[in-house]
Amino acid sequence: MMYIKNKVELEEIGYSVLTNLYTESEINKMSTCIKNSEQNGDSFLKTKDVFAIRQLINVIPELKTILFNKNLIDFLPDSSYFSTKAIYFDKPKESNWFVGYHQDLSIAVDQKANLKDYINWTFKKGQFGVQPPIKILQDTITIRIHLDKTDKNNGALKVIPKSHLQGIHRSKSIDWKNETEHICEIEKGGAMLMKPLILHASNRTTNNKQRRVIHLEFCNHELTNPLNWLERQEINLGQ
Structure with missing residues (x-):
């Protein structure tokens, strides 16, 4: 069961910060798996400002048992949830990469289909x-x-609390007279829970420190036939 405090925060303000979700040993194992991967093919993106791996668990399957530990599973609402997306982001020390305010509106699927309420195909x-x-x-x-x-100096996410409650909307709709952004600083081995619909952004790195993040998404909905989740992974402990 997700801890009550974090569950309330997630639902009411759209995010919650967790500490010590993973041990130093688990973080080192994740880093080693990623470092030792072949790092080629369409799933890999490497520029001077960012290194990313899409379909992370499909590409590096040995990460699954490390990522889906008991601590993580305990934060999901119930056993009906499964993993739908896994991405690795590495913002290097010298990165000038930043991302403006946005919502995460796209999911990865196995094919294209003409279906009601499935829009903005890419x-x-x-x-x-x-x-x-x-x-x-x-x-x-x-x-x-x-x-x-x-922290704020190497790309910690900025969020607009409660913006997930307004449905799908653009960053242009932010009324800075009534809204205040919050910077989500996270310790190594910690994590941030968030709703995809919360408006969020990140700044450039200014302190010459690396920022590596594994972004996981979980859902409990099946998609309309014939669509399937491209990266679906069950998360039973011990798999």
């Missing part, structure tokens, strides 16, 4: 993306695992 790096019915986004939980200590 096809990138051999992967279909689509904006699904809003109920799927509302019930999705994102867990961002931090392999490094992250």
Whole structure:
């Protein structure tokens, strides 16, 4: 069962910060698995500002048993949830990469289909993306695992609390007279729970410190036939 305090925060304000979700040993194992991967193919993106791995568990399956530990599983609402997306982000020490305020509206699916309420189709790096019915986004939980200590100087996420309660909307709708951003600083081995619909952003790195994050998404909804989740992974402890 997800801890009550974190569950309330997630639902009411759209995010919650966790500490010590993983041990130093588990973080080191994750880092080693990623470092030793072949790092080629469409799932890998490498520029001077960011290194990313899409379909992370499909590409590096040995990460699964480390990521899906008891602590993580205990934070999910119930056993009906499964993993739907896994991405690794590495913002290097010298990175000038930043991301403006946005919502996470796209899911990865196995094919394209003409279906009601599935809109804004994309096809990138051999992967279909689509904006699904809003109920799927509302019930999705994102867990961002931090392999490094992250603060305002090396790209910690900024969020607009409670913005997930307003449905799908643009960053232009932020009324800065009535809204205040919050910076989510996370310790190494900690994580951030968040709703995909919360408006969030990140700044450039200014302190010459690396920021590595594993971004996981979980949901309990099946998609409309014939669509399937591209990266679906069951999360039974001990798999």
